[in-house]
Amino acid sequence: MIGLSMNQKLWVPWMRRSIQLALLAEGMTSPNPVVGAVVLDSTGKLVGEGFHTGSGNAHAEIEALNQAGGKANEGTIVVTLEPCCHHGLTPPCTEALIKAGLKRVVIGMVDPDPRVSGNGISRLRDSGLEVIEGVLKEECEFINREFVFRIRNGRPWGILKWAMSLDGRIGLPNGSSKWITDKTARDAVHKIRSKCDAVIVGGGTLRADDPHLTSRGKSNPEPLRVVFSRSLDLPKSANLWDTKIAKTIIAYGPEGNEDFFSDFKDGPERLLLNSNDPSELLTSLAGKGCNKVLWECGPLLATSAIDSNCVQELIVFVAPKLLGGKSAMCPLGSFGFESINSTYNLQHSFLEQKGTDLCWRLAF
């Protein structure tokens, strides 16, 4: 709030409420951002609230205006994101705001979508409405960091998650890893999945663990499940091939042996890529509407994803166990670092205890 003018500060409490509203649909709106809005009448009384519930549904502004009805006249709308001015799946919000007779629009952040990107604000000002920008801008950008990242970089925000013992092992030398963390931590992983648009594993994880990769019903629809395999050396039978609960994509590079599909039953979608570069996979997933993906893969793919800048955030669960093991079962492979000063250095973001385990969240 440092650096805000008096005129901006006035609207901070209402912007906080709009942010709360926006977050009610966290993980549900991709490829759209989360957006929240409140409408106040001409005397400053709350007369409408709304948030965007998902692609194709009404925008937050429309939800709030519908609640307010005629009371919006001469009133104010406080909205986390610049109102759109283009015809997408729904009509432009700017026109609805003008039609409702609002006198003032308070905005958290400019929409980075090139179709809007200041044009919405211009349209409102040109129509005689007062527009106040930049109220809790950082907070509004933070709740949409994945959307903003995708718009700017053309690929989704990547989160890498692993669970390890106190001595940094993700499994015993014999491959056994069930369960390093306890149920509270594993439930937390289901919650994290529910906020993501896709969950990605490699062929190795599929062969070793035969995972379900669902949120166990915590989100509907379930996130997209993606197997990223160079070789297509995959089992004929796997939990991921059952797409009744959730969709599955089998992504593979040019070396993939497509014989695998010869007597393969229907269900999973096939995605041939031009390379084994994780960023090419993510570009494809952005095209499918993913703002945020979760990497739940083994050391090889995780290392490759980090090295190709496909991981923006790390979530590490640490269990109070000692596994030991000569043949390393470590979370990551080699980056080729020669000096500690050149290693990846992350920023602390959030730390909490999940049952007996620690959950540490960090940003790259």
Add this chain to the structure above:
Amino acid sequence: MIGLSMNQKLWVPWMRRSIQLALLAEGMTSPNPVVGAVVLDSTGKLVGEGFHTGSGNAHAEIEALNQAGGKANEGTIVVTLEPCCHHGLTPPCTEALIKAGLKRVVIGMVDPDPRVSGNGISRLRDSGLEVIEGVLKEECEFINREFVFRIRNGRPWGILKWAMSLDGRIGLPNGSSKWITDKTARDAVHKIRSKCDAVIVGGGTLRADDPHLTSRGKSNPEPLRVVFSRSLDLPKSANLWDTKIAKTIIAYGPEGNEDFFSDFKDGPERLLLNSNDPSELLTSLAGKGCNKVLWECGPLLATSAIDSNCVQELIVFVAPKLLGGKSAMCPLGSFGFESINSTYNLQHSFLEQKGTDLCWRLAF
């Protein structure tokens, strides 16, 4: 405090103060325990406080009685540990208490030393003093867990410490490890050392890091520094061989090549052991007055120390860095576990952030 009688509860606040006093000398009193005492006059007014400052110095009771002088007559002493009744380096405290004319002695815990172990209490009761036992017993036992452990097991309490990256590495494949954690964490390690009687490393750590292993002046005298080497394949020149700042012991098993000492300058003490079992080293260190030792060793010795029950507590520093590396530089070697259910499972004890790093303390 659950289960305390009214008569015991009355003394809880004064016992808390005695515990505070005891802890003022934490890490300074070995092989003795930490002990604190307060003396109240016949009206219940505080007239004396004391704590044991180190082996050979006056016991806490005597310090408190000296402050109280004649005001102790008909008064009460509240002391964390049962007063001694034998001639050690100082005369028995029981006699001083009786002579001071006290009417009541309130005790936290019974002294596990077989020379006392209830005999002090009997001596006081036989002399007509009221004795109230078991006030904050668990707390009093906790602050002396290392002393109690040494008396019961014949070897010091062991703490194992390591510092690792988020991906569980204690160094790069090329051996580089300076510095994984930042200065705040490294200062915290010096503080931990200052509370220990000895710091132990193996030959590998000595060769790789040439450490000082001091508390950087945080304790005086500095803790004893111990190199535990099977082979005596050690460098002729090392920071540990300079014993002006702190004493050093070179401990070695039957396979040690004593030629190493042929043209070795004076300074470090030599300690030949009958085996390479870490518990034999610890038994020797108990004989030298150590209640608490800190293992700061590499994977091989750490694994061996854990497997031989020479580690009661673990302190893990986790830095927000990713090191990677194919050739594992992991904190521990192999325990030979076949199932996650059979791995070591530790109890959370304390978690805090030290600068950008985490410090997690756990008990076996």
